[in-house]
Amino acid sequence: MSNVQKRPNGSWRARYRDADGRDHARHFPRKIDAQRWLDEVTASIVTGRYVDPSKARTTLEEFYDDWSQRQLWATGTHVAMRRALTSCTFSDRPLASLRRSHVEAWVKSMVQAGLAPSTIRTRVMNVRAMLRAAVRDRALAEDPAEGVPLPRLRRREHAMTIPAPETVWRVVDGAPEWFRLYVALCAFAGLRVGETSGVQLGDVDFLRRQLHVQRQIQRDETGAVQATPPKHGSERTVSLPDELVEMIAWHVEHVGVRGSEQWLFMAKTGEPPLQDAVGNRWRRLLDELALERFRLHDLRHFYASGLIAAGCDVVTVQRALGHAKASTTLNTYSHLWPSAEDKTRAAAAGMMRESRGLPADRTAESG
Template sequence: MASIAKRPDGRWRARYRDDAGKEHARHFSRKFDAQRWLDEVTTAVVTGTYVDPSAGKITFSRFYADWSVRQLWVASTRDNADRTIKAVPFGDLPMKTIRRSHVEAWVKSMSVDGLAATTIKTKFVILRSVFRAAVKDKVIAADPADGVVLPRARKPEAAMRVPNVEEVGRLLACADSGRVSSRKGFRPYVALCAFAGLRLGEASGLQVTDIDFLRRELKVSRQIQRDGRGYMVAPPKYGSERVVSLPDELLALLSEHVKSLTDETPEPWLFSIDGLPMHDNAVTWRWRATRKSAGLEWVRLHDLRHFYASGLIADGCSVVTVQRALGHATATTTLSTYAHLWPTAGDQTRKAAAGLMRAALAPPADSLRTAEP
């Protein structure tokens, strides 16, 4: 229901009632402007894009607080989202007053502060999920983050640094320190990252019973995460629960490590400190000491996962095989990360042609016999 009426002061009053029966009104100097406003409201109602003007008065932080408690997030996702939203400069602004310029300024400030493009994208995705939820809840009419340009990430082939076999050997040799007793037993940890492709949290979450020495397999079914108060045991990243086939050499190293454990609990942690699983801080300083001893301070622990992937690819493993070994949710993730390591069509063509040429030029089997006069 809508109407336009002229007031005693000469202005035109346009009003309508929404689906809840609440009346909304605005005053205009011209009847044409009043009619245009009503037409816009009517169009929004018909198309399903109508938003109650009062709904957008809720602040960004308040809307996030109400919305986030309903999300099915693991602890690490919630912690990451909370930190991101807490840092936005427009948290106290009403939702309806936030403009694209606010989001652009926020993205620019993170770039100026030196955050990596991938980190900025992760934070932006969290922010945009809030705005999209607000649109669906009819709190705002449009997403102010739509169309915001993000910093361009470096191509994987340019950003990725993969240690070679000799460098990984040096890291393994330096992982156990004879001078620092608290670093003893760290070599198997490093080996699991390099030859099983485990992430830091996955290696920290391993228990002895996860290793099947008979089948030569390792079950990845949990990880150690921060939870804001300390550390917690959680499932692996989505799609990352898997069984990894282990080489005999790694099994032998793990066997020796298991023999050295003194923990008498039914399912002792494979790597522990005072009976608790080794968390990321404890791993980080051990890794820094290891790479410093090896003279390879540029190598990140995650680079050992890249080393593992590159080895599988170089040995001819398919995309799906690499995906399952690494615990990627989809083959698309594997390709977007490691596509540059797979042989190109030119490489495959050259190799196939070389095989054909060698076969064609090889002497026939009976050519070794003495030709008849």
């Protein structure tokens, strides 16, 4: 419902009622201007680009504070979204004033600050989730981040660090007693750092040689330590080698467990260790051993690469790592699986050896 009416003072009042039944009006000195504004509003409604004037005046931060309370997010997602918003240079601007140039300037500032391309991409995607939500809520006409160039990511096979087996064992062997099992669980069970911090004695089935991964340790939005389900619903049961089971038993006997929950690992604060503290201890350990630095998370890649090298299929690796989808496993580790060329070459080599009367697994002799 809309109309244009002349007022007693000679101005023209354009009025319309939105889908929620609220009246909106503006006054113009000329009737043609009032009608033009009303036509523009009508066109935006028809094309789906209508923006509620009252919502358009809110800032991105104000919109996020209201929108985030309705989202079914895990604690880690809340923390990541808030971190992205805090780093955003236009979070205090009204939504109606946001332009592509604001996003471009923010991306450039993160590049100049030396942030990793993957970090920049994650933060931009999180802020874009807020912007797209604002579009759906008719608080923003379009996503100003659409099409903004982001730093290029390195190819996974070049960006991924997989330590050598001898390096991994040197770190395990050189770690302090309490930390030795922590490193081993990352390297030989493929646990994430938060998952390792969350292991309790009751999670270990010594008879079946299994570890039930059912929680992770992280900070909540207030900074408090919190135990939550693993990310993306990746609760799982990991099959353990005998040597790792023996390490767990040794740890329980000589290092002990803590608290009524029987945590395998405990920080000086009396709580399970957080990622920052574990990361600091990990880096000190590498320095003490005079090893080139790599991430503790790279031990998870070491575990995955070992499974693949042993001939495990995609689904087996997916389940062991706790990926929600097999596509995630393939996207991350596809370069580690033998290619069609590798299989063809191996098959042809086997046929050649067989035709020469050699064992199929014997290395071909030169000459």
